[in-house]
Amino acid sequence: MNSCSGKYLIVDLTSQKTEVRELPERLFRAYLGGAGLGTRLLLEWAKAHADALSPDNSIVFACGGLSGTTAPASACHAVVTKSPLTGFLGSSVSSGLWSLALKRTGFDAVVISGAGSSPVYLFIDDDRVHFRKADSLVGKSCLQTEAAIRREAGDSRVQVASIGPAGESLIRFATIKDGHRLPHRGGAGAVMGAKRLKAIAVRGTRPVSVPDISAMQTACADLNARLHQGAVSSSRLAPSACLAADNVKCSLPARNYQQSIADGAGSLAAECVKREYMIKTVACPACPVACQHVYRVTEDPHSDDQVVLEKEALAALGPLCGMYHLPVILRALELCQFYGLDPVSAGVSVAWAMECFERGLLSSKDTQGLDLSFGSADGLVETIRKIGQRSSVGNILSEGVKRASAKLGQGSEHWAMHVKGLETVGCDPRADNSLALGLAVGLQLPGLNGSEASVSSPKDEEDLAAAGDSIGICPQARRHFRDFAAEAAQIYTLATGAPMNPAELRQAGERINNLQKAFNIREGWQRADDWLPPRLFKDAISTANASGAVVPEKDLKTAIDDHYRQRGWTADGLIPLEKLRALGMDDIQDMLKGSWHGTPPHTV
């Protein structure tokens, strides 16, 4: 009796058939759940070298290992697929009522493969799975879709994960809305759109058991109290506080990384805490932190238009586009929510277009008379609308800055701010060179604002992050743990009944990192992909410590060499067979060859 149900669901949209498979406990233990388990299942279920938007790609929704229990901030799930933006692994963690409902259906993961011939949505009602026609939902926003499906089901317990018009029109950074925020980066929404899958509705009513519930409760109550205290003292991780802090450190990318400090950031941060905009902070299930800052989009207090503002979205739609007026940022974010766009990629794309416009690469004719200079409110909002509709300049931008800059050429690649194709925003590595490594080698997502946790090395940091994403403790809560490895291992032991020590948790994190890397290698990763956008090496910024700061290319190369060595990889960043054996991952060799698909042998 433990928190893992030992089953996963396979849905083939081509034939509209489903199958329930056993999930061996060893697999669960080796990859912990969430991001780790999701990647393992994706490796089995996505054909090697498949186009991300073809039926051969699969998308996996995997519950965090602790989901459904009272472990702090544990109602998480990972969405894992091959990213249409990068061509490599796209894995992101979300949390909320949908995550909890999925766990309570009794499936630890759902694998979706194939593609439908007409729009459908999936209704997972505990262990019954229905395919429903979604023709009437086409073109509807995520919120409209959610309301329509819930009305049809007639039960407020039904939770919906859906894509908006952006996912349907295969915009490469379309996202999935499965909670209050829009956390899925890398184009998972486009993968769902390519499968003609509009939504996944879930009603879960099953219990989750743990071996010793009172021990679990006591351990979690302790942690909850500490996390709550930590969250209160850091003003619940307010996006405005992060923005202001980055600005003080001169590491806030502004005007598409042309500056790293912005005069308007202070007033923007002050606007963010005003009551007329910010309504409340709310929590995901089982979370004592409550970090989701819900904002009212208009100044009308009776308006229902609400968005959850996060620091990355604020940074991308705000200073990066030269915008310091909160209502405009909120309006842009609401449009992202309406179309189902990743606000970070959308903001970076608009910032790139703004720089092109100011340099004369895009004319007013290209933008249909729209003023696209930095700080233009109309420029920001209307361009996002155009991306969502794939019209005029929005059509180029909807492919992401990597493809857009390749298409436009004329040197615009120089200011296309992406790593492996995924748009980047966050602490500027020119201000703090130690962030450059994480950003460059990031297996799926570039690192966000530097964490405060004390870790011994980038390897250790990556391992713990992977373990956290897999057992499913939200990154926002992780920073308030005293010793994440020890405390997480303890809760994991209490939840599953199988003893795990901190070293084993770290090793599982290492295993997951190697697995993610192995997936990328299978899909054609090369050492040159672990690199930063040229602007960060060439265009100097002024910082508090130094004027003319860049990321030194030589230092970064040395750091990457060291990192590969620490990981036990070759100088080219490839994984030797012995390393896989040492981590007990022999069985993935066949999957890496990509010679078969769909009938995996279940051994670790």
Add this chain to the structure above:
Amino acid sequence: MERRHIQCDRDKCTGCMICEFACSAAKEGRFDLELSRIRVLHATPTLMDVVSCRFCRNTPCVKECPRGALSLDETTQTISLDKARCAGCGWCLEACPFGAIALDESTKTVIICDLCPSRDQPKCIEFCPQKALSLHVSAKGKD
């Protein structure tokens, strides 16, 4: 004894449902939110409230029960359930003006908040990280 019930400060409540986890753990020995005696309602992303038995003075659930399984305990001012008599007919669910009674499908008996009589304070209040839950005490004879 005065009548008491769980009340929620909506401004403080973040909708984390830790009260539901705590309640089901205490009453059922597992995390089974369907069987929690307290429910969090997410009316909108920012508006939540909880529902649990209000121990009404006129006890509509007790009056409606056809098998006499429910009764008002005069000393604790809570509703007691005689499980052996309850057949899970659900009439009390219909009668409850707050929607605070639920049905346990597996045992076909109903479940109602009992304010955790064996503890210092109800589990949900103890575990609420935001201190949004508290015990509302109404003077005897008044609401």
